[in-house]
Each structure stands twice: as structure tokens, then as C-alpha cells.
Amino acid sequence: MSREVPPSPSGMRGLKRDPALVPLSRDHHFALRQCLWLRRAAAGPERGHAASVAREFLAFHRTELTAHMEDEEVVLFPAVEAFDPEGTARLQREHREIHALASRLEETLKTGQDPRALMSDIASLLDDHIRYEERGYFMDAQARLEGPSLRRVGALLEARRVDRSPLLDQTDHGPSGAAGPSSS
Numbered sequence: 001m002s003r004e005v006p007p008s009p010s011g012m013r014g015l016k017r018d019p020a021l022v023p024l025s026r027d028h029h030f031a032l033r034q035c036l037w038l039r040r041a042a043a044g045p046e047r048g049h050a051a052s053v054a055r056e057f058l059a060f061h062r063t064e065l066t067a068h069m070e071d072e073e074v075v076l077f078p079a080v081e082a083f084d085p086e087g088t089a090r091l092q093r094e095h096r097e098i099h100a101l102a103s104r105l106e107e108t109l110k111t112g113q114d115p116r117a118l119m120s121d122i123a124s125l126l127d128d129h130i131r132y133e134e135r136g137y138f139m140d141a142q143a144r145l146e147g148p149s150l151r152r153v154g155a156l157l158e159a160r161r162v163d164r165s166p167l168l169d170q171t172d173h174g175p176s177g178a179a180g181p182s183s184s
Helices: 019-043 047-080 085-110 116-144 147-161
Strands: none
Touching: 019 047, 019 116, 019 147, 047 085, 047 116, 047 147, 085 116, 116 147
């Protein structure tokens, strides 16, 4: 299911991100890589490979994506909700959907069912979610939050992340240590 996502700004290579929001955008980069790997494995012929990629996504979800979403919900959303209640509600709803799909994927793997259709659904939702945040929600937050408010958001995000381990996947290795995104 595709959701409304703002288009990429034409003529721009990337989006200018305020330093306060850079940690969240960096997380998005790694989550988009997960989307790519999920899509490739879901489209591939090997159910076993797809299950392996699904397990690695679930590890990413547990250790990184859940903490990222909590950072947004605890720090960013309260700062933005006053001027974008609809966007905030959408993102909160999508966080719940992502968690629910991850739970279904875990159950699918436990019962030995084919995870590929569900992997494709997760990749689509997560990709649309991130694109909306980056192109719409974050751009609006940067434009509308006053300097001190944005700096406070950045400081709170930094404080929440002080004891957090670095992302699982900070190299160019895809699922199961394969160089680059795995392909099937």
C-alpha cells in the first residue's frame, strides 16, 4: 500500500538537514538500506534467503529502529505536534503499523511460513514513512521551529543516544555479511 509522499525537490542532490536532526536522518539511511534488502529478498526465488534477511531485519528493528522511533516520539513529535498535528498523528500511526508488521513477520518465521509478501509490505511502508519524514515533516520542522527549540531537540536526542551502541550495520555489508546489498 503506497502512501502520499512528497516528491524529491527537483535539482537538489539530497536535502539540507539541520544538525539537530542529522542523527535521525542518518538512522533513516540505514533503515532505507534495510528496505532495499527486504525488497530484493522478497522478489527473489529463495525462501530460505528471504527468511535469513527477514531475521536480520527483525534484529535491526529490535535494536535500532525501535529506539529511533522512541526518540522521535519522545523528543521530536512533541516539539512539532503544535503546528503539524496531522503529520505527527500519521507518523505515530505508521510507527504502530511498522511494529505490528514486524510482529507478524516474527510469527511468520516461527511458524515456517513464506515471509516474502510480508517483507515487501514492510519495505513499502517503511520506505514511504521515511520519505515522508525526510521530505515533509523534517523540512517543516526545520522551517518552523525556532533556533533554540531546534537546538533543544538536538540536545535531547544526543542525551538519549549517549549510552546507545552504534548502529548494527555501519559498513557496506548487507544481510549475512555479504558485500553490498544482497541480491536474489
